[in-house]
Amino acid sequence: MRFQDAALDARAVVYAGIQADPLVAEVAAMLADANPAQRVLARAVMNGESTDPDAWRTMFPTLFADGADPSVRERSESILAVSLRVADRGEAVRSQFRGAIVESVTERLLARRAGPSVRRERRILFDGVRSEIHPYDVTIESAIPEAYDCKWGARGINPEVLLQLATARANAAAEGVDLAVALVVFDAHRSCLVRLARLRGAAGVTGLVALETLRGLARARPVPIPGVAGTRP
Amino acid sequence: MPPTVDALTARTTEALDAIALVAAPLDDEWQYVADLVAAWGARLTAVGTERRAEVVTPPIEAAVDRAIEEALLVADPHRAIDWLSTLPQVVLVALEERS
Helix, strand or coil: CEEEECCCCHHHHHHHHHHCCHHHHHHHHHHHCCCHHHHHHHHHHHHCCCCCHHHHHHHCHHHHCCCCCHHHHHHHHHHHHHHHHHHCCCHHHHHHHHHHHHHHHHHHHHHHHHHHHEEEEEEEECCCCCCCCCCEEEEECCCCCEEEEEECCHHHCCHHHHHHHHHHHHHHHHCCCCCEEEEEECCCHHHHHHHHCCCCCCCCCCEEECHHHHHHHHCCCCCECCCCCCCCC | CCCEHHHHHHHHHHHHHHHHHHHCCCHHHHHHHHHHHHHHHHHHHHHHHHCCCCECCHHHHHHHHHHHHHHHCCCCHHHHHHHHHHHHHHHHHHCCCCC
16 A cells, blocks of 8 residues: 555645745644634635624634633634634635635644654555545555545535545455545534434444544544444544 | 523424424435434433533524524535534534534
8 A cells, every 4th residue: 555646736836826825824734733613614604695704703702702711712713813814715715715724624633643754645556456546635654654635514425425435445454554534524413323323334444533623633543433423432 | 591501402402303304405415304304403402401400691592593593595406415413513512512
């Protein structure tokens, strides 16, 4: 088993430009250390219509009220500001930004645990197996490797991505390698389980890192989802 | 008289039904939409039942009502699906509950 850079087709070149936008890195840096409520704030603002910051402050009294912890309030203001800048890019562009942001947050958190072995946009090749066309969003390329697919919302979870992850894990196992595979979804665990409940291929194979558990990426490998409906991480 | 938690969770579940109608044109996602409404509706109802008699403060009521207003601004079916998940999360944060 080995890793390889993804081919740079026209779409990949355009997307690489978005991934390299300084705003993506700025948002990702803030979200990597955000608390769960702040991540919900970022998700709501980047999904939202309103550009008035006061509207969002009203929606999140636990983050912005006078009695809120000053450090929490300060970080929440920063997250609100950068999230509004993403929202301000327009619907077509912001949807690409949101995906790139989830990937960047994932990379940052994994780097705290795995350092320079964390890579982006890499394919995994197995002996005697036709290679996948789509690269993995983020990988850890070490003796105990990991591969991640990142999604902004639970709706992005689909049979194809589950199959790709499960197949990679099985192919790695055939070569005696314990490859952890997981989804990172910037959405509620509950919504992810709703999505997964009607899809095959995740239970017992693929890990799930949802909005509530994002920072766990920095601590340990994700474990496969043991079941579906009603399961908490 | 200030509202109670169950009144706010009921407002939110009504809003989810309205957002689901916006998402309805996406035929391929009707099951997911229905499942989201059911799952989040159940979670909100559970919170409302557990804290039925609890009166909320004006900032919390304002937070929930403004979040519902924001969600109902969405006219695009794809974004409506995003809000079927996002709105309950915002409301639960306001109520200091886990998603």
